[in-house]
Amino acid sequence: MKNILNSFVISTALTTVSIASVTSDYGNYLKELNSYIDTRENIKNNKYFISENIEKMQKSDEEFYNKVIPFLHKNFKIIDTNSMGHQLGLIAKAIDTKISSYNNVIKIFKKDKKLQECNKQVLELREKNILIKKEIQTLIDLVFLNIEAKAIYILAEDILKEKDFNFTLNDFWYTHDLEDDNKALFVNIKGDINLDDIYEFEDDTDKAILKMQKEKQQTLSEIKLNTQQYDFNAISKSFFKRLSVV
């Protein structure tokens, strides 16, 4: 885990392959643990390894939570967003599997008085993974937010091309608030600041955003989504309600 994590963090050209490596490595200790507890005999013979594996998992979770998640928060925009969403879905799915495995481990450990300390640690691991899952879900939402922001920016550029205003769009930016029910995509401009022109441009773009969001909902209601890997509830959300020139 550590080698992969280091190469992941220092990599300047972050790829989805490196995220995938983290995903696959992430569950290895749990698989190993499961192999030690599949029978009573195995539990008896492998108590040392069980304890050692739990420690490795704790360390692995800490590294993931304290290093990988903040790194992903900082860099989710520069990675190919579609692939990133896919990989995060795989991570979320892996965490679901982990949480379910922890539940099984807890059931087994509960029955053995000598494993009470281990059981307490696994309970903590489960709680930590619920927290990690929440963070991954937020990251998935942010990936979809970024995809939507890019689409609205392109839409706004097209609308502005039809106008005879003395400004052009320069860039877009947004805050990470996912619950804002009047959320605006912020754009800055190059050229003259004429508020009447800017307001007209905003109003026309807002109408187009509304139309785009309605079409999205309509399309989603008509197609059956392929959600075999992970249920992306963010796909049906429309985060931005309007555009604001700032």
Added chain:
Amino acid sequence: MDRLDFSQKLNHFSYSYHKNDDKIFSIDDEVKARIIISRLYYSLFQRLLVEVNTIRKSSGANQHDALSSILEKNAGKGSMYRKLYEHFKDLQSLRIWADYRIKEDIKKGFDFAVLLEKNNRFIKSKKLIP
């Protein structure tokens, strides 16, 4: 931005401002943007309170929510009132970013020149509440 770094820069800003020191201009663009937005929100907030006597007696978040509700109700009464509501919501959202969401960086080039112009027009308006 690092939270400790932000804290130190705000302290530097306040200290330099108090001393009328030129060092105030060495403040980096993001901290400058956060300070401007935070104050800009309150400039509009105070301007609105001039016309909305009824909520001046309430305190804290209640005042802000009450003001937002009033502006939302008025938004249907004309494009100026709709734009005022949207501007208020923009500033509310940006102020939360400016004061609390320190780890969310801003993109380079966002100097909020248009936001300042929008605010200026509203502050100078004779009537913001119909």
